Amino acid sequence: MSKPLYLKMGIKEGCKVAVIHPPEDFATFFSNVPFEITWSEDPSEANLVHFFPKNISNLEEKLFVLQDQIDKEGMIWVSWFKKASKIPTDIDEDIIRDTALNLKLVDVKVCSVSDQYSALKLVIRKHLR
Numbered sequence: 001m002s003k004p005l006y007l008k009m010g011i012k013e014g015c016k017v018a019v020i021h022p023p024e025d026f027a028t029f030f031s032n033v034p035f036e037i038t039w040s041e042d043p044s045e046a047n048l049v050h051f052f053p054k055n056i057s058n059l060e061e062k063l064f065v066l067q068d069q070i071d072k073e074g075m076i077w078v079s080w081f082k083k084a085s086k087i088p089t090d091i092d093e094d095i096i097r098d099t100a101l102n103l104k105l106v107d108v109k110v111c112s113v114s115d116q117y118s119a120l121k122l123v124i125r126k127h128l129r
Contacts, residue, residue: 006033008111009077009119011048014038018046020062021054029114044069049076050119056090060099063122067104072129076105076122085116096120104128 011017013035019026020043030037040046043066051066053059059078066076078096081087097107100122109121 002112004032005029005111005113006037009048009050009121010075011037015048016040016046018043018049019052020049021052021058022050023052023117025114047071047074049074050079051076052079052117053091056095056099059091059096063099063103063105067124070124072124074123077119078122079113079117079119081116082112082118087116093118093120096122 011030011033016038018040043049049066049070051062053062063076063078070076078100080091080093080096081089083092093110097120100107100120104124105122106125107120107122111119111121113119
């Protein structure tokens with residue numbers, strides 16, 4: 001049995017989570033969490049931001065802003081459609097990584113979010129924290 005998503009993503013009790021452009025079925029991703037997640041509308045108040053970019057342009061613009069909004073010990077998970085989902089997209093793991101590396105961010109982990117999505121964990125580079 002696969003690890004629950006909240007454990008893969010490092011969501012712990014007391015963690016504040018902000019979600020940007022979530023899919024309609026997003027609530028089902030965290031239906032098995034044994035504690036209440038605190039949701040925030042403001043990424044600058046969150047420990048973890050889960051971002052579902054609409055396209056490359058949206059990815060570049062939002063990551064540029066998010067890198068300065070998140071806490072220095074915070075994280076951004078960026079999700080994209082898996083190839084197996086057969087949903088056309090101009091975003092993949094390499095594009096997310098390349099975009100992040102051109103900023104203050106570095107990728108440290110990848111995980112499966114659902115049958116349709118994977119996610120890459122981004123954090124602020126260690127020497128900038």
